[in-house]
Amino acid sequence: MKKLGITSLSFALALGLSTLPVMLQAAPNATSSVATTTTAPVTAAGKVSGPQVKKEQVAVTDESTVNINTGTAEEFAKVMNGVGMKKAQAIISYREELGQFTDVEQLREVPGIGAALFERNKDRLKL
Structure with a gap:
């Protein structure tokens, strides 16, 4: 034993x-x-x-910000953490239907962009 x-x-x-x-x-x-x-x-x-x-780790710098009024879906998906092409296209559609954003906080109104996702990415967004 x-x-x-x-x-x-x-x-x-x-x-x-x-x-x-x-x-x-x-x-x-x-x-x-x-x-x-x-x-x-x-x-x-x-x-x-x-x-x-292996996937690249992206640090937040000037090159990793996106303008929410002029950014493309590809740019949103690349720069924003947790945003794929579907959510990026939702941002573009929202902007095309209702006009340009006047405040970065308005991004929370886009379907699929919640408070947590916005908070995670607010440093990567600009007007």
Whole structure:
């Protein structure tokens, strides 16, 4: 019985340590604010399956703001956190139907743009 416990413990320890290289490889690079890397995963047979590109982290700067009166749907989707093409198009439609925004706060009136989403992105918006 004692041998079974030691064997189980050894197996659990080996299994835990076997994932360590994967966890270290997947850890983000904390020294850079914009990190773009390309990796090619290796299959069990040792073959490279193809490149995978990790998504870029965007810091809020002058280049990452969008004018809510002149921005395109692509710009809204790219700059705003949590806004895809559907919500970006809703912003454009709202602007086309009711005219230009007079205040950034008016963006909350767009269907699909709630208070939390607005607060998360208010630093990325300008008139």
